[in-house]
Amino acid sequence: MKKKINLRLLGIAFIAMVITMACMTGIYYQVFVRQVHQDLKTDANILKSTVTFSRDDMTGLSVDIESLRITWIDENGTVLFDSIADEESMENHLDRPEISAALKKGEGKSIRNSDTMNMNTFYYALRLEDGTVLRLATEARSPFNLIISILPTMLVVLVVVVVLCIILADILTRQLIRPIETIADHLEEIREEEVDKELVPFLNTIRAQHENILLAAKSRQDFTANVSHELKTPLTAISGYAELIENHMVGPEQETHFAQEIQKNSTRLLSLINDIINLSELDGEEAVSYEILDLYELAKGSMEALSVNAQKNGVHLHFSGKPVTLRCNRNMMCELLDNLCQNGIRYNHPGGDVWVEVSTNEKGAYLMVKDNGIGIPKEHQERIFERFYRVDKSRSRETGGTGLGLAIVKHIVALHDGTISLQSEDGQGTTIHVQF
Ligand code: ADP
Numbered sequence: 001m002k003k004k005i006n007l008r009l010l011g012i013a014f015i016a017m018v019i020t021m022a023c024m025t026g027i028y029y030q031v032f033v034r035q036v037h038q039d040l041k042t043d044a045n046i047l048k049s050t051v052t053f054s055r056d057d058m059t060g061l062s063v064d065i066e067s068l069r070i071t072w073i074d075e076n077g078t079v080l081f082d083s084i085a086d087e088e089s090m091e092n093h094l095d096r097p098e099i100s101a102a103l104k105k106g107e108g109k110s111i112r113n114s115d116t117m118n119m120n121t122f123y124y125a126l127r128l129e130d131g132t133v134l135r136l137a138t139e140a141r142s143p144f145n146l147i148i149s150i151l152p153t154m155l156v157v158l159v160v161v162v163v164l165c166i167i168l169a170d171i172l173t174r175q176l177i178r179p180i181e182t183i184a185d186h187l188e189e190i191r192e193e194e195v196d197k198e199l200v201p202f203l204n205t206i207r208a209q210h211e212n213i214l215l216a217a218k219s220r221q222d223f224t225a226n227v228s229h230e231l232k233t234p235l236t237a238i239s240g241y242a243e244l245i246e247n248h249m250v251g252p253e254q255e256t257h258f259a260q261e262i263q264k265n266s267t268r269l270l271s272l273i274n275d276i277i278n279l280s281e282l283d284g285e286e287a288v289s290y291e292i293l294d295l296y297e298l299a300k301g302s303m304e305a306l307s308v309n310a311q312k313n314g315v316h317l318h319f320s321g322k323p324v325t326l327r328c329n330r331n332m333m334c335e336l337l338d339n340l341c342q343n344g345i346r347y348n349h350p351g352g353d354v355w356v357e358v359s360t361n362e363k364g365a366y367l368m369v370k371d372n373g374i375g376i377p378k379e380h381q382e383r384i385f386e387r388f389y390r391v392d393k394s395r396s397r398e399t400g401g402t403g404l405g406l407a408i409v410k411h412i413v414a415l416h417d418g419t420i421s422l423q424s425e426d427g428q429g430t431t432i433h434v435q436f
Contacts, residue, residue, distance in 0.1 A: 002173045009169035010162070017161050021154055029143050033122070037109050040124035040136045043068060047136075053128055055080060069137040073099055073125075080132065093135075098125040102133045118145040219387075226388040230272055230402070234265035241265075268400065275404035278335060279387070282411040288329050295333070295365055295436075296323045296358045302337035303356060306345065314350030315371075317341075321358035324365040326436055332412045339405040340369040340432055346399040347430070348373030365436040372429035381424060385410045409434075 051060040053072065058081050061070055072081040077094025079087040093099045101108025102125035110123045120142045125135040141149070179196055183203055187210055192200050241258045244250050250258050303319050310317050326333075337356075344354035348371050357368040376384060380391045388403040390396040396403060413420045413434055424430040 002177060005173045005176065006166070006169045009172065010165050013165035013169075014162065017158055021158075025143075025147060025150065029146055032141070032146070033111065036122045036138065036140050037124055040109075040122060040138060041107070041126070044124055044126040044134055044136050048126060048128060048134060053130070053132065053134070067138055071135040071137070073133045073135060075103065075131040075133075096123070096125075096135075098123040098135060099133055101125065102127045102135075103131075113142070114139055118142055118148075223387055227272075227276060230388065231269065234269045234272075237265045238262050238269075268397070268402075271400060272402045272404075275402045275408060278408050279404060279411070282332075282408065282415065288332070288415055290327050290329055292325055292327055293330060293333065294323050295326045295328070295367065296321055298330070298333050299337050299356055299358045299367065302334060302341055306338070306341050309342070310345050310354070313345050313348065314352075315345045315348045316351075316353045317345075318353060318355045319357075320355070322360075324358055324360055326365050326416075328416055328436075329412075332415065336409050336412045336434070337367070339409050340367075340434075343401075343405060344369050344371035344373065344430070346401060347371070347395070361435075363435055367434040367436075368431065370429065370431040375426045375428045375430055376422075376424040377426045381422060384422075385420075 047061075047070070053061070058072075061072060061081050061083070068083075070081070070083040071079060071093070073079050073093045077092040077099065079090040079093055081087055082090060094103075096110070098108035098110040101110075106127045108123075108125040112121050112123070114121050118141070119139045121137055122140055123135060123137045125133050127133050179199055180202075183190060183195060183199065183206065187207060190203070192203065195203055241262050245255075245258060299321075300319060303317050307317060341354060341356060344356075348354065352371060352373050355368070355370040357370075359366060376391055380389075383389045384391065385406045387407040390401065390403045393403075395401075410420060416436060418434055418436040421433045421435075422430065423433075
């Protein structure tokens with residue numbers, strides 16, 4: 001980043017330098033041109049007032065002024081006198097811009113290229129009282145010559161400025177970057193007053209993100225520890241029972257009981273692994289496919305699948321509502337319905353009830369699962385949606401719970417842009433309302 005800022009600053013300085021130098025050269029040349037013409041005008045006026053212009057005697061015109069060419073032309077363009085060339089051989093000058101301008105307006109100027117690229121010829125023509133024209137010419141630098149002559153100086157200045165810019169850009173970049181580096185190094189302890197006011201929003205955003213990352217890392221760590229612990233318990237039991245059978249320490253009368261224990265723990269292990277896979281899929285980046293489905297039909301299917309389980313637990317299922325179409329993911333919605341209805345059956349008393357209702361209200365489709373089971377004490381209600389959080393661990397395990405059901409439900413609801421709310425009274429029952 002430092003390198004990028006440095007290079008950009010350097011680039012800007014370089015462009016600014018080149019533009020400035022080009023403009024300066026242009027302006028300087030303009031001033032130079034004006035000055036040369038001004039000098040020619042002064043010389044012409046001096047000549048006009050000091051020399052007698054007579055066609056019979058041209059000696060007065062043969063003044064030897066260094067690098068100055070004097071030409072005298074009559075009103076028809078015929079050259080009467082020229083200080084350098086033989087006037088006889090000179091062509092008519094009427095078409096020369098400075099001559100025609102002088103004949104019309106009293107004076108005229110022009111610049112023409114010399115034979116060499118380096119020099120230009122500057123002309124100044126002045127109309128005299130008798131109508132003839134006095135023209136002075138001198139050779140002076142062309143813009144090309146000017147550029148060539150100032151190029152070495154320009155290059156030296158350019159190098160000095162570029163070196164200065166490198167140093168300044170480096171200092172500037174350091175000054176710009178330093179507060180950001182300080183924030184990065186002391187993100188946790190730095191106070192808002194200690195950073196530049198412009199960086200406060202940046203500090204807050206970075207800090208919030210940092211905290212989120214730490215939280216996510218912590219919850220992942222906790223989750224891994226919990227998963228390991230949860231997997232270890234049934235596996236230790238299975239391995240223990242198998243070892244007893246292997247060492248013939250189980251009598252024939254206990255064999256069935258041990259086989260049942262192994263099966264129970266294996267089932268628990270499977271449910272746990274299934275829930276973990278479910279959760280990791282929900283956490284993943286993979287795009288979820290949605291389709292328009294009837295939530296009422298889905299819930300009816302879930303209830304039918306759970307009826308045997310409900311009967312086994314002596315719990316009555318009641319289903320009501322009306323067909324409701326919803327854009328959702330079929331598997332996720334079945335998982336959500338299963339988890340909520342299972343909980344209603346699982347945390348209930350024999351003879352208890354579970355009511356499931358699917359319908360619409362002013363906000364849209366909703367699902368309500370209500371039971372008159374054991375309820376959830378107030379202090380646990382906030383936390384039961386956390387992974388592996390259980391009010392009564394042994395009851396959850398005994399009934400085949402994994403502690404992940406509601407975490408999965410919450411995730412699914414969020415993916416469907418819904419909200420979930422819970423009402424529960426210890427010993428009275430629980431109502432869960434999902435609004436889509
Ligand atoms: P589990 O697999 O243990 O049921 P959940 O995430 O589904 O895990 O639920 C977390 C805990 O919330 C459960 O262990 C239980 O203590 C409590 N809970 C969930 N639903 C109910 C309910 N309908 N009635 C009473 N307690 C419930």
